[in-house]
Amino acid sequence: MQQLTRSFSLMFNYLSRLNRIMLGSLAIFTLIIAIWKNSIYFPLFGRLNTTIVSPEKRKFIDQPIDTTGHSSQFSKENEKDIEKNNSNIKIHETSNTNKYVIFSGDTISKILSQHNVPIADIKVLSREHADLQNIKVGQSLSWKMTVNGNLQYLIWNVSQREIRTYNRIYGKFQENITYIKGKWCNTTLTGYLNGTFINSAQTAGLSYSDTYAVISALQWQIDFKKLHKGDKFSVLIAREMLNGKSARTQLLAVYLHTAGKDYYAFLADNGKFYNRDAKGVTQSFMRLPTLKQFRISSTFNPKRLNPITGRITTHLGVDFAVPVGTPILAVSDGEVIISKYDDIAGNYIAIRHGHQYMTRYMHLHKLLVKPGQKVKLGERIALSGNTGRSTGPHLHYEVWLNQRPINPLTATLPRNESLTGHDRSEYLNKIKTIIPQLHS
Structure with a gap:
């Protein structure tokens, strides 16, 4: 051993100063690593004891260790206290709920497979609910996975008023459709012609669809290209409010004064428009432009x-x-x-x-x-x-x-119809309450 130490010392002396510094640094670094590893693996018990323990001693050793280092038996009361305390502990888990807005080219299978939904669940959904193949751009999906990595439920927001939910029940997915109903309220909008009727109607607060409904209701009575500046119009509209926004509208009545005459159109219960006398405002069409039918x-x-x-x-x-x-x-x-x-x-x-x-x-x-x-x-x-x-x-x-x-031979063409009997009486009573609203 002394000979080995002397040989190492002579060899070390022959090294250059730079090599001796590097060799010394390496030795110190190796010593630090050895001490650090020892402190990690054996912080409390020192070296690992490989002594074989008898079953009797093992039964004693496997018992819980209290804070004093002595073994102890937990009573049932203590176990209940532990369960009670553990129940108050809140475990913060990461959310496993996904949300997705549908883009062009998306399919239900493509979306779910890209988000690691099991292929088996996707096949069951597609087979049981074919409507999911009709997802459209702008709609949204949301779903949640179980702790085992299976699909727990899928929500399809079809529209502002329709939501479809697919809940997992015994390996299948049950569909529930929810229709959201808004609150309807009537609104009267009044305006005066200044420029085109479309621009004037929008200035008065009518949407494009509302304006088109007004033109369609009065198109057989008035030529909108020949109105005059200052002509007055009033429109009664029913609006459905959904989540604080106007979801849809229904034209109930319209009044327009031009060239010294008043024109009206009121929506009847049958979905058609009539004037103040319960006569149809639609012109009739002949099926053929000849007196008799030719080949x-x-x-x-x-x-x-x-x-x-x-x-x-x-x-x-x-x-x-x-x-x-x-x-x-x-x-x-x-x-x-x-x-x-x-x-x-x-x-x-x-x-x-x-x-x-x-x-x-x-x-x-x-x-x-x-x-x-x-x-x-x-x-x-x-x-x-x-x-x-x-x-x-x-x-x-x-x-x-x-x-x-x-197709002139098969298309449904307009017909002028008037209300009669009980329908006419109900209609006339109804518009008596509407006309004052149009002139207010």
């Missing part, structure tokens, strides 16, 4: 094969095989907006009926009306022909609703 040579067809071009093109109307010179009639009251010749349509006429409807008549032989002219239901407006791009004498007839073509 249909081409129907309304979005994918019709054009007989001239040979290409599949949309056929927006109905073709009637009528002889040249057949009288063509206006199907309802309206205003002529077009009456001219076109290279494709030939001589053709377009008539506006109220605010929502328009009819068009093409390939005519002779035009009998001019733009801006007012026409009545059943009035003769033209004679049929074979002008423009046409394979033979016929009438091409179109009906448009809200700037979209509809």
